[in-house]
Amino acid sequence: MAVMSFFHNPHRFMAGSKWFAWGFTALGVVVILIGVYLGLFVVPPDAVQGDSARIMFVHVPAMWLCLLVYAFMVGASVISIVWRHALADVAAKSAAPIGAGVTALGLITGSIWGYPTWGTWWEWGDARLVSVLVLFFIYLGYMAIWQAMETPQKAARAAAILCLAGAVNLPIIHFSVEWFATLHQVSMKASDEFKYPMYVVALGYLALFGGLTLLNMRAEIMNTRAEMLAQRRQVITG
Amino acid sequence: MFEYGRYTPYVLTSYGIAAVVVIGLVAWSVMRVINAKKKLEAIEPTKKDAAP
Numbered sequence A: 001m002a003v004m005s006f007f008h009n010p011h012r013f014m015a016g017s018k019w020f021a022w023g024f025t026a027l028g029v030v031v032i033l034i035g036v037y038l039g040l041f042v043v044p045p046d047a048v049q050g051d052s053a054r055i056m057f058v059h060v061p062a063m064w065l066c067l068l069v070y071a072f073m074v075g076a077s078v079i080s081i082v083w084r085h086a087l088a089d090v091a092a093k094s095a096a097p098i099g100a101g102v103t104a105l106g107l108i109t110g111s112i113w114g115y116p117t118w119g120t121w122w123e124w125g126d127a128r129l130v131s132v133l134v135l136f137f138i139y140l141g142y143m144a145i146w147q148a149m150e151t152p153q154k155a156a157r158a159a160a161i162l163c164l165a166g167a168v169n170l171p172i173i174h175f176s177v178e179w180f181a182t183l184h185q186v187s188m189k190a191s192d193e194f195k196y197p198m199y200v201v202a203l204g205y206l207a208l209f210g211g212l213t214l215l216n217m218r219a220e221i222m223n224t225r226a227e228m229l230a231q232r233r234q235v236i237t238g
Numbered sequence B: 001m002f003e004y005g006r007y008t009p010y011v012l013t014s015y016g017i018a019a020v021v022v023i024g025l026v027a028w029s030v031m032r033v034i035n036a037k038k039k040l041e042a043i044e045p046t047k048k049d050a051a052p
Helices: A002-006 A010-042 A051-083 A088-118 A127-148 A152-166 A169-179 A192-237 B005-043
Strands: none
Touching (some): A010 A192, A051 A127, A051 A152, A088 A127, A088 A152, A088 B005, A192 B005
C-alpha cells in the first residue's frame, strides 16, 4: 500500500524508474543469451525427444510469461477499478503488447515443436492450444480498446473490465491438460540439467518484461504530458 | 556447430523467431521512449523560454 501511494505521483515514478527500466532490460537480454547458450550448446539431447526438446527452452518460459503478464494486468486492472491509481492503467496498457508478443512466441514455437513430435502444426480440438490462442486474441482486443474509445478515461475503464473478464481464461489454460484429455501432454518431470536452462531463460524473460514495461510506462507518461502541454498551449494562444 | 540431426531446422527456426520477438519488443520499446522524449522536449517550456 505504501509503495502504491508513493508511486501515485507520476513525477516520483519517472524519477525512480529510469535506471530500473534500462537496467532490467539489459539484464534480461544478457540472461536470455546465457540461457540460449546453455540450451543450444551445453545441455545434452533429451533421452525421449532428442534435440527437438531444445525448443522447450524458448517455448515453455514464453508460456509461463504470457500467463504471468496477464495476471499482472489483472492485478493492475483491479487496482485501477478499486483505487483509481494513476499508474495502474498505464502499467496494464504498457504490459499488453509484451504479453501479446510472448504469447505469439509461445504459440509459434509450440507449433514448430509439435510438427516433428505430434505430426501436426496445429490441432483445433486441443484445449491447451485453443485456450492460449484465445488469450492471444484477448491481448489484441485489450490493445484495440485503447485505440478505439473516445477518451483515455473511457478506454481505461473498458479495457480494465475486458481484462478482468478475460481472467477466466487463465485457469482454463493452466488446467486444460488435466480437464481435457486432448493432444497436449501434462507437464513433464524434467531432469535438473534440463530444467536449469529453462529457468535461466525464464528469469531473463521476466527481467526483460520488467524493463520493457517500465520503459513503455515512461513513454506513455511522457506522451500524456506532451499532449497535455500542447492542449494548454492551444488554450493560451487561442 | 548447430547440428541437431533431423530437428536442426525446427530448433534453429524456433530460436530465430524467439530472437526476432525479443529484439522486436526491445527495439519497439526503446523507439517509443526516444520518440516520446523528443515530443515532450519539443513542447515542454525550457528555462530559456521562461527567461524574461
